Amino acid sequence: MSFVTVRDLFQTYGNRPIIERVNVDVAEGEFISIVGASGCGKSTFLRLLLAQERPTRGEIRIDGAEPAREPGLDRGIVFQRYSVFPHMTVRDNIVAGESFRAGWGRFFGDAAKAARDRADQTLARIGLDHVADNYPATLSGGMQQRLAIAQALAAKPRVLLLDEPFGALDPGTRLSMHDFLQDLRAETGMTVFMVTHDLEEAFKLGDRVLVFDKPRWDPHDPSRYGATITYDFDARDGGIPFQTLKENIHVPEPH
Numbered sequence: 001m002s003f004v005t006v007r008d009l010f011q012t013y014g015n016r017p018i019i020e021r022v023n024v025d026v027a028e029g030e031f032i033s034i035v036g037a038s039g040c041g042k043s044t045f046l047r048l049l050l051a052q053e054r055p056t057r058g059e060i061r062i063d064g065a066e067p068a069r070e071p072g073l074d075r076g077i078v079f080q081r082y083s084v085f086p087h088m089t090v091r092d093n094i095v096a097g098e099s100f101r102a103g104w105g106r107f108f109g110d111a112a113k114a115a116r117d118r119a120d121q122t123l124a125r126i127g128l129d130h131v132a133d134n135y136p137a138t139l140s141g142g143m144q145q146r147l148a149i150a151q152a153l154a155a156k157p158r159v160l161l162l163d164e165p166f167g168a169l170d171p172g173t174r175l176s177m178h179d180f181l182q183d184l185r186a187e188t189g190m191t192v193f194m195v196t197h198d199l200e201e202a203f204k205l206g207d208r209v210l211v212f213d214k215p216r217w218d219p220h221d222p223s224r225y226g227a228t229i230t231y232d233f234d235a236r237d238g239g240i241p242f243q244t245l246k247e248n249i250h251v252p253e254p255h
């Protein structure tokens with residue numbers, strides 16, 4: 001059963017086609033990695049899923065309905081650069097993530113205390129309990145990114161959109177973030193779309209790897225055509241080994 005359905009999707013800025021004729025069906029709980037050259041429209045695709053902008057043509061359905069324009073209710077997003085609130089403490093950032101779902105400013109009295117307790121449990125799980133009262137600027141990049149992901153998840157989104165979420169992290173932190181994300185995903189059964197420039201990461205975490213590329217190319221006018229999904233790889237256990245793919249198939253490198 002398709003949970004996220006994309007049909008004949010086009011996005012054009014001015015007269016410049018960015019993505020064209022994108023079709024994809026995603027089951028609930030699937031982890032979709034998205035790779036492709038820089039500028040080919042991966043972030044644009046995520047913005048369309050988030051309903052931050054409307055497509056030029058085509059449609060998106062999430063659980064049978066057009067994606068709602070309000071953020072945080074059914075979809076959470078994490079960008080490469082941390083999207084936490086700098087003027088709030090670490091704990092309040094998690095509470096704010098949850099209040100997205102409840103409607104802003106709903107937490108008073110006992111409800112506020114309960115929300116803070118839940119936030120502290122989350123922080124303990126991700127190893128940030130010792131900095132609960134600090135401000136994000138005092139944390140390392142890896143800690144801030146962990147906070148951003150935990151904040152997005154506090155709203156319990158059914159769909160999590162990740163735009164190069166680990167790009168700025170050192171290799172060790174990146175691996176522990178992979179574990180964190182895999183644990184949360186196993187627990188919640190959420191559907192994930194993750195853009196990454198790291199092919200190995202794409203195959204490690206994804207059930208499927210979608211490649212965005214331009215199927216048509218005009219050497220005299222590179223912006224004439226848009227990108228679409230040119231490959232849709234099964235990356236689950238038993239899928240084609242990553243190394244074989246890498247050796248035999250052209251996947252556009254970022255440039």
Ligand SMILES: Nc1ncnc2c1ncn2[C@@H]1O[C@H](COP(=O)(O)OP(=O)(O)OP(=O)(O)O)[C@@H](O)[C@H]1O
Pocket residue numbers: 013018036037038039040041042043044045
């Ligand atoms: N709001 C906008 N108006 C006009 N052009 C835009 C807009 N947003 C993006 N673009 C252009 O659309 C193209 C696709 O951008 P997008 O950010 O989706 O690429 P990307 O695949 O995410 O690239 P990267 O890997 O570098 O993040 C780029 O050429 C960009 O300049």
Ligand SMILES: [Mg+2]
Pocket residue numbers: 042043044163
């Ligand atoms: Mg991008």
